[in-house]
Structures are given as structure tokens and as C-alpha cells.
Amino acid sequence: MRGAENPIIAAGIVGLHALFRRGAITPVESFEVFHGRAERLNPGLNAIVHWTLEEGERAAAASAQRWRTGAPLSVIDGAPVVVKANLAVKDAPWTGAVAAYKDRIAGEDSAAVQRLKAAGAVVLGLANQHEGALGATTTSPLYGPCQNPLKPGFTPGGSSGGSAAAVAAGLAAGALGTDTLGSVRLPSAYCGIFGFKPSFGRISRRGMMLLSYSLDHVGVHARHARDLLPLTAALAGRDGSDPFTTGLARLGVAPTGAAGSLAGLRLGALKPSPCLGVAPGVEAAYERLLAHLVAAGAHVALFAWTAGDLPALRRKGLLLAEAEGAALMAEALAAQPDGFSPDLLGLLSYGAAQPAAKLAAAQWAVAQTRVAAAALFERYEAILSPTAPQVAFPHAQKAPANQADLTAIANFAGLPAVSAPMGLAEDDLPAGVQIMTPFGADRMALAIAEAFEAAGLTK
Amino acid sequence: MRGAENPIIAAGIVGLHALFRRGAITPVESFEVFHGRAERLNPGLNAIVHWTLEEGERAAAASAQRWRTGAPLSVIDGAPVVVKANLAVKDAPWTGAVAAYKDRIAGEDSAAVQRLKAAGAVVLGLANQHEGALGATTTSPLYGPCQNPLKPGFTPGGSSGGSAAAVAAGLAAGALGTDTLGSVRLPSAYCGIFGFKPSFGRISRRGMMLLSYSLDHVGVHARHARDLLPLTAALAGRDGSDPFTTGLARLGVAPTGAAGSLAGLRLGALKPSPCLGVAPGVEAAYERLLAHLVAAGAHVALFAWTAGDLPALRRKGLLLAEAEGAALMAEALAAQPDGFSPDLLGLLSYGAAQPAAKLAAAQWAVAQTRVAAAALFERYEAILSPTAPQVAFPHAQKAPANQADLTAIANFAGLPAVSAPMGLAEDDLPAGVQIMTPFGADRMALAIAEAFEAAGLTK
Numbered sequence: 001m002r003g004a005e006n007p008i009i010a011a012g013i014v015g016l017h018a019l020f021r022r023g024a025i026t027p028v029e030s031f032e033v034f035h036g037r038a039e040r041l042n043p044g045l046n047a048i049v050h051w052t053l054e055e056g057e058r059a060a061a062a063s064a065q066r067w068r069t070g071a072p073l074s075v076i077d078g079a080p081v082v083v084k085a086n087l088a089v090k091d092a093p094w095t096g097a098v099a100a101y102k103d104r105i106a107g108e109d110s111a112a113v114q115r116l117k118a119a120g121a122v123v124l125g126l127a128n129q130h131e132g133a134l135g136a137t138t139t140s141p142l143y144g145p146c147q148n149p150l151k152p153g154f155t156p157g158g159s160s161g162g163s164a165a166a167v168a169a170g171l172a173a174g175a176l177g178t179d180t181l182g183s184v185r186l187p188s189a190y191c192g193i194f195g196f197k198p199s200f201g202r203i204s205r206r207g208m209m210l211l212s213y214s215l216d217h218v219g220v221h222a223r224h225a226r227d228l229l230p231l232t233a234a235l236a237g238r239d240g241s242d243p244f245t246t247g248l249a250r251l252g253v254a255p256t257g258a259a260g261s262l263a264g265l266r267l268g269a270l271k272p273s274p275c276l277g278v279a280p281g282v283e284a285a286y287e288r289l290l291a292h293l294v295a296a297g298a299h300v301a302l303f304a305w306t307a308g309d310l311p312a313l314r315r316k317g318l319l320l321a322e323a324e325g326a327a328l329m330a331e332a333l334a335a336q337p338d339g340f341s342p343d344l345l346g347l348l349s350y351g352a353a354q355p356a357a358k359l360a361a362a363q364w365a366v367a368q369t370r371v372a373a374a375a376l377f378e379r380y381e382a383i384l385s386p387t388a389p390q391v392a393f394p395h396a397q398k399a400p401a402n403q404a405d406l407t408a409i410a411n412f413a414g415l416p417a418v419s420a421p422m423g424l425a426e427d428d429l430p431a432g433v434q435i436m437t438p439f440g441a442d443r444m445a446l447a448i449a450e451a452f453e454a455a456g457l458t459k
Numbered sequence: 460m461r462g463a464e465n466p467i468i469a470a471g472i473v474g475l476h477a478l479f480r481r482g483a484i485t486p487v488e489s490f491e492v493f494h495g496r497a498e499r500l501n502p503g504l505n506a507i508v509h510w511t512l513e514e515g516e517r518a519a520a521a522s523a524q525r526w527r528t529g530a531p532l533s534v535i536d537g538a539p540v541v542v543k544a545n546l547a548v549k550d551a552p553w554t555g556a557v558a559a560y561k562d563r564i565a566g567e568d569s570a571a572v573q574r575l576k577a578a579g580a581v582v583l584g585l586a587n588q589h590e591g592a593l594g595a596t597t598t599s600p601l602y603g604p605c606q607n608p609l610k611p612g613f614t615p616g617g618s619s620g621g622s623a624a625a626v627a628a629g630l631a632a633g634a635l636g637t638d639t640l641g642s643v644r645l646p647s648a649y650c651g652i653f654g655f656k657p658s659f660g661r662i663s664r665r666g667m668m669l670l671s672y673s674l675d676h677v678g679v680h681a682r683h684a685r686d687l688l689p690l691t692a693a694l695a696g697r698d699g700s701d702p703f704t705t706g707l708a709r710l711g712v713a714p715t716g717a718a719g720s721l722a723g724l725r726l727g728a729l730k731p732s733p734c735l736g737v738a739p740g741v742e743a744a745y746e747r748l749l750a751h752l753v754a755a756g757a758h759v760a761l762f763a764w765t766a767g768d769l770p771a772l773r774r775k776g777l778l779l780a781e782a783e784g785a786a787l788m789a790e791a792l793a794a795q796p797d798g799f800s801p802d803l804l805g806l807l808s809y810g811a812a813q814p815a816a817k818l819a820a821a822q823w824a825v826a827q828t829r830v831a832a833a834a835l836f837e838r839y840e841a842i843l844s845p846t847a848p849q850v851a852f853p854h855a856q857k858a859p860a861n862q863a864d865l866t867a868i869a870n871f872a873g874l875p876a877v878s879a880p881m882g883l884a885e886d887d888l889p890a891g892v893q894i895m896t897p898f899g900a901d902r903m904a905l906a907i908a909e910a911f912e913a914a915g916l917t918k
Contacts, residue, residue, distance in 0.1 A: 039833070047625070150741035213822075213826065239834075241830055243826040243828075243830050246827065319787055319815070323815035323816055323818070324819040326816040326819070327816045327817075327819035327820035327823060328819075328823065330816065330820065333697060337892040352815060352816035353813055353815070354814070354816065355811055355812055355813070355814070355815065356778070356785075356811060356814065356818035357785040357786045357789065358815065359782070359815035359818050359819065360782045360785070361786035363783075364672055364786060364787065367672065367701075371699060371700055371701075371702050374699035374700075375699065378699075
């Protein structure tokens with residue numbers, strides 16, 4: 001199902017670039033390969049919920065023309081990608097998987113999609129997501145459930161589950177997702193691929209259907225660690241129209257050159273406390289990874305998170321999403337409450353009605369995470385933890401409350417965070433390791449993920 | 460009353476530095492001059508509410524010793540300053556003028572005071588302020604009203620009214636204040652001195668009694684524009700313990716060299732709409748200033764603020780202060796509600812009880828100000844407006860609601876903003892002009908204020 005058998009599918013973004021460069025295939029041929037595969041597999045997966053094939057075909061032809069003249073726009077020129085349904089793609093539905101918005105057509109591209117297209121990427125379609133991006137199983141009354149390509153009937157995680165599933169199943173070489181408490185990293189972990197949430201403010205959110213303006217990030221999914229940097233770099237940059245995009249310099253596109261650099265790395269490994277409920281298989285995979293890192297010469301120190309109870313912090317973060325989401329979607333909530341599922345309506349209504357002082361207290365607690373993280377980074381170059389406490393679970397099963405306990409930290413502190421696969425953990429399903437680095441040190445997080453991959457730790 | 464007759468008082472921070480350098484006086488003598496004047500005048504002003512004379516005397520002696528050996532620590536070494544009562548000064552009361560905290564003694568210096576002392580400044584005492592920093596007339600059940608040195612019975616503005624009054628009356632060469640919606644700039648304008656609120660995150664707020672962590676800033680007051688930079692530079696810098704202090708580089712201390720640089724400056728002058736209720740005398744002073752700027756060769760374009768109704772925006776900002784303040788002071792509010800005046804209790808209780816979605820909507824509207832400001836700075840190097848719509852008014856008069864309508868913009872967008880005097884406006888009282896520059900461009904705001912002063916526009 002993961003398509004490793006097909007070298008075009010297996011190549012990933014950087015690999016496709018190499019194939020285009022030496023003329024082994026053209027972007028038009030690659031478009032046809034991915035599209036053909038998507039046509040075959042998507043009906044069983046429901047990862048892509050809207051096709052943009054006409055424009056995709058035009059973009060592939062234009063990319064092929066640029067490659068013929070030896071003038072590609074970027075490393076991602078010609079790469080077939082899908083875009084999460086809450087990011088505006090001109091002339092496509094812009095719904096965020098919320099039925100209330102089912103008839104809304106985007107008048108223009110979101111900032112991220114603008115930049116994606118400007119870098120030459122080929123947008124195949126829109127990816128399924130959890131309704132309103134508030135939930136982590138990827139289902140909604142509007143689009144229905146998305147399946148995990150590794151195990152039918154199982155959730156791919158969420159909320160960017162369609163994005164991760166499309167990449168994992170080889171329907172696209174990369175994908176855009178969004179991440180409020182873990183929504184890029186959780187499905188990446190559940191589907192066995194790489195996901196990256198950059199530093200807060202790195203990628204503009206103009207044209208993203210916001211859930212929580214305090215915590216929302218645009219992020220990316222890819223099959224290989226080395227694909228994350230060129231994809232992120234294409235999207236990153238200041239944007240005066242996103243009030244929260246400030247101050248971060250552009251990411252360079254030069255390779256991180258990280259392979260083999262595990263020796264001497266100072267890594268703080270979060271020791272999961274019993275109250276986090278990390279599944280035994282996930283904990284075992286994590287311990288195997290840490291042992292490999294030590295064997296490779298890294299300094300790995302186990303530490304306990306002492307700056308507040310993580311499940312309680314995650315609940316505070318959830319309140320931000322519920323209350324801010326209610327404020328941002330106030331118009332639709334008032335006009336068409338039946339355009340929201342009872343579950344989503346319940347969460348948003350609950351958040352909206354809490355006393356303001358409770359929200360303010362939650363925001364303050366969440367912000368203190370930055371202080372805790374800054375203290376940790378005085379000792380460690382990066383902080384590791386399992387991405388999710390569990391592997392993918394059946395859609396029929398109620399979602400565990402703790403899915404985002406470990407990923408939310410990075411949203412609270414605005415930190416760059418990669419989820420990399422760390423091998424099979426339970427039920428033949430993979431677990432992910434989260435790599436967090438200091439605010440602004442996006443390249444370091446990516447370099448470490450590449451080093452893990454180069455050392456064979458991410459299979 | 461302003462002490463211009465005494466060259467030591469009139470010198471300001473940079474002037475004192477020159478006097479120390481050439482041995483005309485010593486920091487110990489300067490301490491005695493300011494202290495003597497404060498002893499005479501403070502009983503009528505109530506600008507200083509707690510003296511730190513023992514440590515001040517020691518600091519002055521240490522400074523004098525450094526000057527003797529030709530090794531001062533900074534431009535502000537030996538400068539006598541006062542510190543707003545909501546900033547922790549070790550072993551002094553840390554009250555924020557709230558009776559509930561009247562017995563709290565600071566265990567250590569706030570980050571700003573630490574840096575202030577590390578730069579060699581001499582702390583004379585704590586300055587009066589409005590109760591809880593939520594109000595702009597500077598009065599409280601704990602400390603009583605502070606008088607405007609320019610007119611007894613009149614408010615110095617607030618909330619940092621004691622800081623501004625102390626500098627205006629020549630009780631100190633500089634002062635620390637704090638600014639949530641205008642609390643440094645408003646009293647500076649009412650008292651005819653300079654006030655500066657740096658970019659958000661420039662100065663750590665560790666050890667500040669926070670009102671609104673979203674909007675609070677530490678700022679400075681001084682008699683001369685050129686004093687603002689060395690004072691601010693001494694305080695500025697990253698601090699991992701303030702989760703909101705991020706990313707801004709240290710301010711240089713080299714003089715801005717701005718004198719005479721008005722020609723060619725592109726200034727956007729906010730045209731006060733009738734609903735702002737700017738007093739005729741203030742508007743006339745503003746128009747005179749603009750005419751002088753044009754005559755000096757600046758390009759001055761009047762523009763109307765179209766990104767939301769300013770009084771409505773200020774009310775949203777007030778809600779942030781009320782709700783966040785209630786969350787931050789929750790413990791004292793619960794334990795000793797009678798330690799808060801009915802006015803303050805009313806504001807905080809109102810904010811606390813509003814629905815969370817209303818707070819979230821207000822925060823979002825406030826954040827959009829950054830987008831509006833970014834658009835303006837594509838056309839203008841700086842934005843001018845009156846600082847306050849009115850001059851100082853009698854304590855007996857109810858505070859007008861619109862005091863912070865123009866200053867709050869800079870808090871919402873995190874912009875550096877100076878208030879500089881712009882001459883007498885009404886009742887022989889001065890008005891202030893606000894100079895706002897892009898986020899991070901603190902030196903530019905200061906340079907423009909210096910140029911205004913050098914051109915004789917700030918008398």
C-alpha cells in the first residue's frame with residue numbers, strides 16, 4: 001500500500017527532482033503516475049475529497065516546459081502535492097470539512113498555496129481532514145471517514161489525516177496540513193511518514209480557515225525527511241496580512257547536510273509519565289530508538305516534564321481552540337448551526353460560553369510553556385518524545401483523549417517539531433518520534449530528522 | 460515647578476553623564492540634589508510613594524567610585540531614577556497600588572530593575588500609579604492621588620502618573636513605567652515630558668505585576684528625547700523567563716544622530732475623526748506641529764484610520780486587560796476582594812465574567828491592528844497622532860473614556876511609540892504627539908523624537 005515498489009512513488013520530492021533533472025521522467029509523466037494511482041486507490045481511502053486536475057495538468061505541463069529549458073523554479077518544481085481542505089485553493093471548495101461551508105468556493109489561493117504554486121508544485125486536489133480541524137480521527141458529515149493506508153478501517157489520525165494518508169499511500173509526493181495541537185504530526189505518526197510543524201509565524205496563515213489564531217500553524221507531510229526542508233522553504237516567509245507572522249527570516253533551501261551527525265548531539269528525551277498513558281508498544285519503540293541513538297554516539301538524557309501536568313495543559317489548549325474557533329466561526333454558527341456536527345457544535349459552544357477569565361488563565365498557562373522549553377534548551381539541542389501515545393486505532397473506536405498531550409507542547413511554545421517514524425510499535429502499525437528544537441531553529445529539527453533517517457532509525 | 464532653572468535637574472540623563480564625565484559634579488552630589496528636591500516637592504505631589512534611599516545612597520557612592528576611576532558602566536551610570544510601584548524592587552513593597560498587596564515585599568528585583576541597577580542607575584524610590592495600572596488618573600485607596608506638577612489638583616494622567624510627575628517635577632532624571640493601553644505615554648503627554656513604549660518583547664516583564672500579558676509593556680520616561688535610548692537600551696534584551704520576550708536584538712546605545720533629519724521624512728499623520736473627540740486646543744497644537752514639519756522639509760500626509768473604529772477597538776483592548784487581569788490576580792481577588800477598590804473590582808469582575816468567545820473575538824480584532832499598521836508602514840516611515848485627545852484635567856473631574864483611543868493602537872500592534880511634547884494646548888497645559896514606527900524599529904521612533912526636539916518642536 002505504501003508504494004515503495006514504484007521508484008517514482010518512492011522517490012519523494014527530492015528524489016523526483018533528481019529524476020526530473022536527469023530527464024528520467026517529466027513532471028507530466030509523474031503527474032500521470034500519481035494521478036493514476038490516486039484514481040485506483042482513493043476510492044478505498046477517501047484521502048482526496050476534491051480534485052484540481054485541470055489546473056494540475058496545466059501546472060505539470062508548465063513545469064515540464066521549465067525542466068526542458070533547464071530552469072526549474074525550485075526543488076519542488078513539478079512535485080505532485082495535495083492541500084488540506086481548510087486551505088484556500090482558488091476556485092475550489094473551501095470548507096474545512098464543515099458542512100456549513102460546503103458551498104463556499106475560494107476566491108483566491110491561500111498564502112501557502114500561492115507560494116506552493118509559485119515554486120512550481122502541482123496541486124492534485126484537496127485532502128480530507130477532521131471536521132473543522134478540531135479532532136484527530138479525520139471524519140466529518142461532509143466528507144466521511146478517511147482510511148489509514150496501512151490498515152483499512154483504522155483512522156489515519158488527524159486532523160490532517162487526508163494529507164498524511166495521501167502521502168503514505170503514494171497518491172502525492174507531499175502535502176500541506178495544518179496543526180493546532182498536533183494535527184500534522186499525529187497523522188504523520190499514525191501513517192508512518194514524516195510531518196513538520198515549523199516555528200510559529202514561519203508560514204503565513206492567510207487563507208487558512210483558522211481554528212485557533214494562537215496555536216494554528218501550516219505544516220507539511222512527506223515521505224522522506226530530506227523532503228521537508230524544500231517544501232517548507234517554499235512556503236515560508238513574512239506576510240503582512242497574517243498578524244502573527246513576524247520576524248522570522250526565510251529558510252534557506254541548501255541541504256541541511258545532517259547525515260551522520262548523530263555523534264555528540266545533546267538530546268533531552270521526555271520520559272513518559274504513567275499518567276500520559278503511552279502504549280507499551282510505543283514506549284518500547286521509543287526505548288529502542290533511544291538505545292540506537294546512544295549507540296550512534298548521541299548524548300541522550302531522560303528528563304521528566306515538570307512544568308505543569310501535560311494532559312491538563314492540553315485541555316487548556318483545547319479550550320483556546322474551542323473559544324477562538326467559536327469566535328472565528330461565529331457567523332456560520334449563528335446562521336447555520338445545523339451545518340456543524342453535534343460533536344463540533346458541542347465543543348465550540350462549550351468553549352464560547354466559558355468565562356473569559358478561564359480562557360485568559362488557560363492562555364497564560366499555555367504561554368508559560370515557552371519558559372519551560374527555553375529552560376530545557378539550555379541543556380539540550382533537541383527534545384524528543386513519542387509523537388502520539390498510541391498507534392492508529394479503528395474508526396469504530398472512540399478517540400482517546402490523550403492523542404495530543406505530547407504534540408501540543410510545540411504549539412504552545414511555537415517550536416518547530418518534526419514527527420519521524422520510529423518503526424512498528426503495535427498491531428504492525430508504526431509509531432512516531434517527535435523532535436522539537438528551539439523557536440526559529442527549524443533547520444536543526446529537520447537536520448536531526450534527516451540524521452535519524454540516514455542512520456536507518458525511521459523504518 | 461519643572462526645575463529648568465537648576466542645570467543639574469535640567470540636564471537629564473545624557474546631560475548628567477556629561478557633567479559626571481567632566482567632573483562637574485559626582486553621582487553622590489546629584490543624588491543629594493534630586494533627593495533634596497524630592498523631599499521638598501514630593502509632599503505636594505505624591506509622586507513617590509516609597510523611598511529606597513539607603514540602597515540609592517550606596518548605589519550613588521558606588522557610581523561615584525566608578526566615575527573616579529573612569530569606568531562607568533553605561534550612559535545611565537549614576538542617573539537618579541524612580542520605578543513604578545508595579546515593578547518589583549528587592550526588599551521594597553510590591554503593590555501596584557492595590558491594597559490587597561500592601562504587605563507584599565519583593566523578594567528580588569524585576570528583570571527591568573535588575574538591568575537598570577546593573578547599568579549603574581540610582582533608584583530613589585517607587586512611583587505612584589493608578590490602582591492596578593487599570594485607569595489613567597493615578598489614584599488609589601492605597602496611595603491616594605498624584606498631582607500634576609504643572610497644575611496642582613490636576614491629574615498627571617496614568618497609569619504611570621507618578622513616574623511622569625517625578626520626571627516632570629525634577630525629582631528624578633528618568634523613570635520606569637508600564638504601558639498596557641497608553642500608561643507611559645498618556646502621563647508623559649499630560650506632564651509635558653517624553654515617554655517611550657518600546658516594541659512588544661523588547662523589555663522583559665519578569666517581576667512586573669502583569670495586568671494584560673497580551674498588551675503590557677515596560678517603558679521609560681525622561682526629560683529629553685535623547686535620554687530615552689540609553690535608558691531603554693539598558694533595560695532591553697531577551698529573557699527566557701518572559702514567555703513573550705522573543706527575538707528582538709539588543710538595542711545599540713550609539714546615539715541615533717537624528718538631529719536635523721526631518722527633511723525628506725515620510726510621515727503619515729492620523730487625522731482625528733470627530734468621534735475621537737480631540738479637544739480643539741490639542742488639535743490646533745497638532746496642526747501647528749504638522750505645519751512646522753512640512754516647513755522643515757518632511758513629507759506629511761494626513762490619513763484617516765479606516766481599520767476599525769478606534770474607540771470600539773480600545774474597548775476591546777480594555778476587555779483584554781480586565782479579563783487577563785482577573786485571571787492574573789485571581790488569587791487575591793478571591794481571598795481579599797476588599798483589597799480592591801469598587802471601581803477596579805467592578806472592571807475585573809466584568810471582564811472575568813464575559814463569555815470566552817467575546818474575549819477571543821476581541822483578541823482577534825486587536826491582532827488585526829498589526830495588519831493595518833503593516834499596510835500603513837508601506838507608505839510612511841512613521842505614524843503621528845496626538846498622544847491623548849485632551850490635556851490634563853482636574854482630579855475632581857470624571858476621567859474621559861477616550862484617553863487611550865490613540866495610544867492603544869501601539870499596544871495592539873506591538874509598535875514602538877514615543878510621546879513627545881508638542882507645546883501648550885489648553886489651560887496652559889501641554890499636549891503630546893505620538894510617534895509610532897514599525898515593529899522592531901525602536902531606534903527610528905527615538906531618532907524622530909530627537910529630531911523633533913532638535914528642531915525646537917517639543918517645547
